Amino acid sequence: MATPIPLMIAEPVAMAIAAFDMDGDGLVTRTEFDAGIARSFELSAKGQASIGYIGFGDWSERWLGNRNALPSPFEVDQDGDNRITLAELQARFALFFTRFDTDKDGVLKRSELLTVRPAAAPRPAEAENRRPQRRR
Incomplete structure (x- = not known):
C-alpha cells in the first residue's frame, strides 16, 4: 500500500x-493585514461603530466562507456586549497573525497560511466502496 500524501488545508x-x-505579491505584510481587517469591517459595519452577532455572521460568510467558521463572535466580543467593534476584531486577528507568522519575519507567506496534516489511510470498507461499479 502506498504512503498517503499529506493533506494541505487552509x-x-x-x-x-x-x-x-x-499588491498581489503573494505576501501579506502587517500593514496589508491591518488594512484588510479594517476594510472588511468597514464593508460589513456600513458606517456603524460595531456589528451585532448576525452582522458578524454576514462578515464571516463573506470573508471566511461560512457563517459558522472560526473565530466565533463569542471569541471576538471581548467585553461581552453582543457587539463586535473594529478594535475587537483587530485584537483577535492579531493573535492569528502571530500564530501564522512561523518564521517571525512580520510577513505572512502562502506556505505559512497552510496547515499540513497527515492523510488517513482509507479503511478497508471505504476502499471497497471507492471501486467503480460495473455497468450491467
Missing part, C-alpha cells in the same frame, strides 16, 4: 488573510 481565517494581499 483554515477559513487563513483564506481571509490571503485576500488581504493588496
Whole structure:
C-alpha cells in the first residue's frame, strides 16, 4: 500500500488573510493585514461603530466562507456586549497573525497560511466502496 500524501488545508481565517494581499505579491505584510481587517469591517459595519452577532455572521460568510467558521463572535466580543467593534476584531486577528507568522519575519507567506496534516489511510470498507461499479 502506498504512503498517503499529506493533506494541505487552509483554515477559513487563513483564506481571509490571503485576500488581504493588496499588491498581489503573494505576501501579506502587517500593514496589508491591518488594512484588510479594517476594510472588511468597514464593508460589513456600513458606517456603524460595531456589528451585532448576525452582522458578524454576514462578515464571516463573506470573508471566511461560512457563517459558522472560526473565530466565533463569542471569541471576538471581548467585553461581552453582543457587539463586535473594529478594535475587537483587530485584537483577535492579531493573535492569528502571530500564530501564522512561523518564521517571525512580520510577513505572512502562502506556505505559512497552510496547515499540513497527515492523510488517513482509507479503511478497508471505504476502499471497497471507492471501486467503480460495473455497468450491467
